[in-house]
Amino acid sequence: MSGEWLRTGEVAEAAGVNAQTLRYYHRRGLLEEPPRSNGGHRLYPPETVTLLRAIKMAQRLGFTLGEVTELVVAVGRRRGAGSGGLRKRAGAKLAEVERRIADLQLIRESLVQAVDAGCDDLAACAAVPRCPLPFSDPEAGGRMPGAPGVVAGQGLTGVSREPSG
Amino acid sequence: MSGEWLRTGEVAEAAGVNAQTLRYYHRRGLLEEPPRSNGGHRLYPPETVTLLRAIKMAQRLGFTLGEVTELVVAVGRRRGAGSGGLRKRAGAKLAEVERRIADLQLIRESLVQAVDAGCDDLAACAAVPRCPLPFSDPEAGGRMPGAPGVVAGQGLTGVSREPSG
DNA sequence: TTGTATCCGGTACCCAGGTACAGGCTTACC
DNA sequence: GGTAAGCCTGTACCTGGGTACCGGATACAA
Numbered sequence: 117m118s119g120e121w122l123r124t125g126e127v128a129e130a131a132g133v134n135a136q137t138l139r140y141y142h143r144r145g146l147l148e149e150p151p152r153s154n155g156g157h158r159l160y161p162p163e164t165v166t167l168l169r170a171i172k173m174a175q176r177l178g179f180t181l182g183e184v185t186e187l188v189v190a191v192g193r194r195r196g197a198g199s200g201g202l203r204k205r206a207g208a209k210l211a212e213v214e215r216r217i218a219d220l221q222l223i224r225e226s227l228v229q230a231v232d233a234g235c236d237d238l239a240a241c242a243a244v245p246r247c248p249l250p251f252s253d254p255e256a257g258g259r260m261p262g263a264p265g266v267v268a269g270q271g272l273t274g275v276s277r278e279p280s281g
Numbered sequence: 282m283s284g285e286w287l288r289t290g291e292v293a294e295a296a297g298v299n300a301q302t303l304r305y306y307h308r309r310g311l312l313e314e315p316p317r318s319n320g321g322h323r324l325y326p327p328e329t330v331t332l333l334r335a336i337k338m339a340q341r342l343g344f345t346l347g348e349v350t351e352l353v354v355a356v357g358r359r360r361g362a363g364s365g366g367l368r369k370r371a372g373a374k375l376a377e378v379e380r381r382i383a384d385l386q387l388i389r390e391s392l393v394q395a396v397d398a399g400c401d402d403l404a405a406c407a408a409v410p411r412c413p414l415p416f417s418d419p420e421a422g423g424r425m426p427g428a429p430g431v432v433a434g435q436g437l438t439g440v441s442r443e444p445s446g
Numbered sequence: 447t448t449g450t451a452t453c454c455g456g457t458a459c460c461c462a463g464g465t466a467c468a469g470g471c472t473t474a475c476c
Numbered sequence: 477g478g479t480a481a482g483c484c485t486g487t488a489c490c491t492g493g494g495t496a497c498c499g500g501a502t503a504c505a506a
Contacts, residue, residue, distance in 0.1 A: 123473095125482065135483085136465060144463095155472045157483055163404075170407035173416050177395075178388055181463070187403050203401045210392040217385045220378055223343055227375040230342070236368045238352050239328075242335035251338045288503095290452065300453085301495055320502045322453055346493070
């Protein structure tokens with residue numbers, strides 16, 4: 117089940133990822149090391165391109181590379197046995213995505229209230245009790261999510277960026 | 282408009298942040314350096330606690346520290362002049378949050394389809410044409426968002442973690 | 447005056463998901 | 477056989493929001 121062997125740059129281009137990313141995936145144990153030429157250059161079977169596309173798809177669905185590794189390694193071990201566990205994990209991920217959507221909707225509500233109430237000065241609003249923004253410490257019973265996924269990483273402004281280009 | 286001066290640890294505890302975080306905010310230019318004692322210890326006015334709470338609130342609303350810095354510095358410059366620009370920026374942030382929600386809803390749909398279709402093996406699904414998952418390269422006209430905010434940072438699993446504790 | 451708690455600055459490290467660069471070797475084509 | 481493109485390993489760097497550790501100085505109460 118393979119035609120001709122592909123070199124690192126060819127696989128990378130066909131899958132739409134950076135060649136460095138391939139090496140990074142090897143380091144992470146996400147991709148098996150392929151055979152080498154006599155000179156030490158990697159020679160990939162064409163299926164690697166499909167696998168890379170699947171990995172990128174899984175990332176777009178919200179799986180981390182660690183989770184993708186588990187999925188891929190699980191499939192690799194029981195090759196042909198069928199059950200890769202994707203369905204179960206997709207169900208769990210679905211629940212996470214739904215929680216995340218709910219969190220963002222709470223954030224949305226607060227932003228709408230801030231705009232509607234005409235809050236325009238952060239420090240001043242924090243000091244007056246009639247401001248609708250929930251300034252209370254979330255640990256003291258606030259209802260706002262922590263929202264680190266929004267705040268950290270590339271933040272909201274990164275929405276349109278591709279994971280790998 | 283100030284009672285007594287607070288030391289770093291006192292401000293940090295009152296605002297619910299780590300003392301190191303205060304120094305980090307100074308480094309970032311988010312907080313002005315307060316006066317010092319003869320020995321070089323920082324002495325904060327009580328308003329700093331309110332400001333820190335406001336900063337944490339803004340983070341929960343999805344503003345990055347860079348954006349919060351702009352807000353705070355803008356207010357600091359035109360002290361008393363009123364317009365801090367929060368309303369306008371909150372409007373823009375609202376649009377970002379809404380885009381993010383829409384992206385997550387697309388992701389949700391795909392996950393639902395994967396579960397419904399019984400896809401269970403990532404690599405196998407990528408190889409057959411009847412799989413409902415959009416494996417296509419997004420640059421080639423796919424409709425899936427990049428979702429790096431989900432994938433990067435602490436990912437979806439970080440939803441319940443607080444930005445600072 | 448001594449003891450302990452706190453603070454100081456500087457630096458390094460954490461997470462995820464890569465990207466970049468240096469210096470040397472291999473491959474491919476003419 | 478020459479030359480250019482591509483690949484190799486190893487290491488460092490990037491973003492964002494902090495956290496941890498170090499040796500030394502300060503603050504404050506008994």
